[in-house]
Amino acid sequence: MLYSPDRGFVFVAVPKTGTSAIQKRLRELDPKLLINALPDGQGGTIRMHSHATVAEIRAKLGPRAEGLRFIAFMRDPRNVLRSKYQFYRGGRAARKADSHRAEGVASLIAQPSRLGRLARVRLARLIPFEFWVRVYPFKSSAHFLDAPAGRIAVDRLGRFEHLDQDFREIFSEFGYDPEDLVLSVVNATKYEIDPAEHALLERIAWHRLRRDMEIFDQLHEKDNAAHA
Numbered sequence: 001m002l003y004s005p006d007r008g009f010v011f012v013a014v015p016k017t018g019t020s021a022i023q024k025r026l027r028e029l030d031p032k033l034l035i036n037a038l039p040d041g042q043g044g045t046i047r048m049h050s051h052a053t054v055a056e057i058r059a060k061l062g063p064r065a066e067g068l069r070f071i072a073f074m075r076d077p078r079n080v081l082r083s084k085y086q087f088y089r090g091g092r093a094a095r096k097a098d099s100h101r102a103e104g105v106a107s108l109i110a111q112p113s114r115l116g117r118l119a120r121v122r123l124a125r126l127i128p129f130e131f132w133v134r135v136y137p138f139k140s141s142a143h144f145l146d147a148p149a150g151r152i153a154v155d156r157l158g159r160f161e162h163l164d165q166d167f168r169e170i171f172s173e174f175g176y177d178p179e180d181l182v183l184s185v186v187n188a189t190k191y192e193i194d195p196a197e198h199a200l201l202e203r204i205a206w207h208r209l210r211r212d213m214e215i216f217d218q219l220h221e222k223d224n225a226a227h228a
Contacts, residue, residue, distance in 0.1 A: 001052050002026060003034040007174040009069045013051050014144045016083045017073040017160045021183045022167060029180055039064070053144045054153040070153065071170060072145055074219055075160035077212040078201040080141065081133050088124035097121040129197070133204050142211035152215065159219055 002011040013019035037045040038060050058065045087093050100114045147153035158166035168181040
């Protein structure tokens with residue numbers, strides 16, 4: 001997550017929505033941004049998780065959240081399912097796990113989080129996608145976007161499928177030069193979705209990520225209306 005003390009926005013890093021590229025570019029343009037931290041109101045900072053939810057951020061800020069604008073990105077839930085699997089099977093998480101394992105048992109014991117990552121990677125490598133996608137306890141995008149009352153608690157919600165366009169449009173509203181708002185590829189994992197998987201992804205997405213599908217459909221309808 002990112003917090004801008006000068007421009008008045010909070011960027012909520014929803015997993016698998018291009019957040020690494022967005023954060024990398026904004027930090028290059030604006031060194032005053034706080035990463036994974038919020039002001040505590042007394043001159044210090046409060047550390048936050050890189051994928052802190054809107055509800056968590058608002059709770060930590062309290063009344064200081066008023067006047068801030070919250071920004072996040074959304075991705076087609078069907079593609080998120082495949083992306084999460086590949087992230088553990090052969091993406092950045094897999095590469096880190098392989099590196100930690102090569103460092104030896106002592107390294108894994110010293111940092112329990114590495115053991116957890118290694119377990120997740122092994123699971124994805126052992127279990128075929130059609131089973132993994134039914135049982136793995138992943139968090140939905142709505143988990144990061146919804147306030148406790150069950151409504152979307154961000155002011156601007158971009159689309160991963162229009163990442164460059166929406167990134168430029170949204171953040172130019174905060175005084176960044178649109179010419180500077182160009183993204184580079186970060187943490188890309190190459191994979192292809194088998195056409196035979198489309199029906200499976202549709203069923204699983206509506207079963208396990210219903211709220212995500214509803215939000216995504218609303219974004220899609222809004223986009224179609226804007227270009228009608």
